Amino acid sequence: MSIFHQTLWQNVYVWKRSTLEPFPLHFHGYVEVLYLKRGRALCSVDFKEYTMKAGDILFVFPDMVHDVVSADANSENYVLFLPREISVFGEFFKNKVPQQPLIPGGADNEVDMLFENALKVYNDRENMYFRGEALGYILLILARLLPRLDLLDDTKTDKSLERRIIEYCSEHFADPIKLSDIACEMGYTPAYFSDIFSKKFRGGFAKFLNALRVEEAKKQLSEDKSVSDVAFSCGFGSIRTFNRVFKEHTGKTPKEYREK
Secondary structure, three states: OOOOOOOOOOOOEEEEEOOOOOEEEEOOOEEEEEEEOOOEEEEEEOOEEEEEEOOOEEEEOOOOOEEEEEEOOOOOEEEEEEEOOOOOOHHHHOOEEEOOOEEOOOOOHHHHHHHHHHHHHHOOOOOOOHHHHHHHHHHHHHHHHHHHOOEEEOOOOOOOHHHHHHHHHHHHOOOOOOHHHHHHHHOOOHHHHHHHHHHOOOOOHHHHHHHHHHHHHHHHOOOOOOHHHHHHHOOOOOHHHHHHHHHHHHOOOHHHHHHO
16 A cells, blocks of 8 residues: 555645655655744755745645655644535645745745644644634635646646655555666666656665565554564565664664654
């Protein structure tokens, strides 16, 4: 099952985080809005890099490939996740893409307060209407920000090679796949694919594949599974390799991560 593709969330989600951690290239079928309240961060959308500073807002439309490359330790941020069919504004997220996904200084005092209020009501779980109230603030946020995006018709009919690679790896990361397997599957030479990973994915194939496996492992560690079951179900050949790779990516052993 893909962990970076075909996410099935249907509701709105609001989070506030004290830091923005690096996250590998991925794409999904919903809208993501990132507001960097404090600090600096380097992100990419469809393989174009954008440096974010405090007050900037980044829009990721459905199926746009994106990641977080790096960020300051103190990079306070808000993130919204919205279904592409969201009320009133759904038409803007169908067959449209922003020419420039970054809105520099997009969060004025009014927009900042809307994010704050959306988070406040979203976290009030004693209120049975918390999602509805949060949606009201989110619609206001979209009304303020969408006019600042230059939306273009998305005339792409075929998936890019990069997106096909990500989709294939996301679906097969638990299998013992090799770079030559993917290259053969898509009709290219291993040398050509090695060059793509080096230039577009900022690292080798093994590094990218391990990032997918670790992200899935982080999810499974919250379930009632043994560490060994998690390791093997995510495609790692041994517990020793799993522990080493997991700590390289998270700074913690699987056991330490689970306890946290």
